Amino acid sequence: MEAIMRLGRTFVPPWLERWTEKHSSPLVVFLVALFLAVFLYGIVTTDNFLNLFNLKTIIRDAALVGIMGIGLTFVTLSGNFFLLSMKETAALCIIAFAMGMSNGWGFELSLLATMGVAVGAGVLQGLLIGLGGNPIVVTLGAAGVFIGIASWWSDNLVVSFRRPNDAEWLGTGSFLGLPNITIAFILIAVLAEVVLRYTRFGRQVYLIGANRAAGKATGHENLPMAIKVCTIASVCSGFVAVAFAAQISSAQANYFSSEFGSSGDMTILVIATVMVGGNSIMGGYGSTLRTSLGAVFIAVIDNMMVLRGFNSGPRVLAVGLMIVFSIIVFSLAQKGSRAQE
């Protein structure tokens, strides 16, 4: 190990060496280097991977998960771990939207009603979390409630609405060669980053996440913050639900549970984007930019594996490995720092 490190040192530029010494242990560097090697090998040897059309496909695949991940990042950054009810909130919203559309309410009114449902769901969870309930257990219960209501409301059937409708532009339209959902993803990512960096609310999120006691002492209670961040996450879920329903002009309560993407579970995939991006799960460190990159990265790996003809088993395995890998790398890199407590 020592010999490999010495050999490696002759090839690395000094700034990189200084950076690695400051931030990480040799093991982390070794793991990251190994991963990069596999990644580069994949890029070079996979057919049809490096072309413009495929890159657009990747971003489009990343968009829906990425938007939800951006919403969840606010919750994670504010020190409230994550919500296990992301896909169930989306299920409730997709049924609400499809019900509105099939009753002929039109796009704007349905969207408004859906956002109302999302805000309600977010406020409910935020209230319970802010009062001192554990986020994991509260959202586990809320998940059961939301999916139950969604199935009950739709009688567990597919709710579809007729096809020339005024929601189609969001799902299937495109602008300047990019699908509208991709553009929405980019806009939301930029907006979230600006909010987190340059507004008072964004700095409060970081403060409460980094040190809850200090936040409380300076008058920033977790209760209003939990309500706000949970509402943001729910609204992002609701938006994804609307975009997804607009794409296929129908809705069912288990669209997000069973057959979404490769993994079969949207919530865990969303949590994966937050973790793979390298946000601190304990809060206070990270950004939505990291989450967006995490979403794109997962989409890249998934795309590569599809192009090489892998089944769903290895692809789910790869996402799981990425999560565990990023946990190990980031916690080793931070070992001994305050983020441990």
Next chain:
Amino acid sequence: MLASSPLFQRLKSKIVDEPDLTFAVLLAAMVYLYFAVTNELFLTHNTTFAIMERFAVLGLVALALTLCIIAGEIDLSIGSNAALSAVIIVRLTDSLGAFSALAVGVFISTLIGVIQGYFIAYLRVRAIVLTVGTLMLLRGVALFAAEEKTVMLTDFRVTDFIQTKMLVYFSPASLLVVAMFVLVGIFMRFTKYGREIYAIGGARKEALAAGINLKRPMIIVFAISGFCAGLGGAIIGLRSGTAQALGLQFLLLTGTVAAFIGGVSILGGKGGVVGAAIGTLTVNFLNTGLVFNVTPAFKVQLYLGVLLLIVIMFQTGSRLFDAQQRRWAVLQAVDLRKVALLEKKQRILDRQVPT
């Protein structure tokens, strides 16, 4: 006469000492009575047998989650672990025979638990962070092991064996689970290692300062959790003769509801095996009763979610109330001392005035 008997006194002190357990017993009795009164089929030997059959699987999951929550952590990967074990056992039964397949599957699940516990203690991450990753990872492994298909048994003799009726209410599976409860209960209450688990949950920093090595209790907890998940998956898989890699995810919600009804606290260090058993029975009464009333599965999920939220609100509320009471008591004590001091001051002043 009755009130003065020692048995009654002991019962009374037990009720006063453990309000959570009393609440759980009352809730279980209420749910049972409700269904027993409204449905004449509920109060039969066959229904009780069916409830015990459900207890076999759900009890194991609730036991595992209870132990994790006592240690101040939560194991989200329990459903995936159970599914993996079910897939492995159902696939291997034809070639190896049921007994060796069971041993292999449960061993793998326990090993996964040990590895998880080791990494949680070594990396000092919260268990939810790591187990959310292993949830996905194990699901991938299970898909891989099942080749993305539903695997099936060809020989149903094992299936018949584990469902044979014994002692009116039990089957081999539920007897095994009851024995498991007794063993884990003795372990948690009377051994040093069991007490360590309570210690790292209730007061982690103090426990570490007192010299407990975090790795040992963590590995034990997650090993038991993995063992329970593996055995639960095995029972489900062998009983139905089929296994799906993406199934069994409902176990997490149901098991958590049972654990919380049984009186664990999310802060850790509270609750026990008896509570887990009673919580599981409550959920089973509810489940079975709702099935008798022809309730669709999603409504059962809705009721369970509502139940979990109510229990959480109850717990949080009582915690806030306790904190307020304590603050009030402190202020009272301060006031009392202030009164005494003021009197003393007055006496001194009175003495000084004449001179």
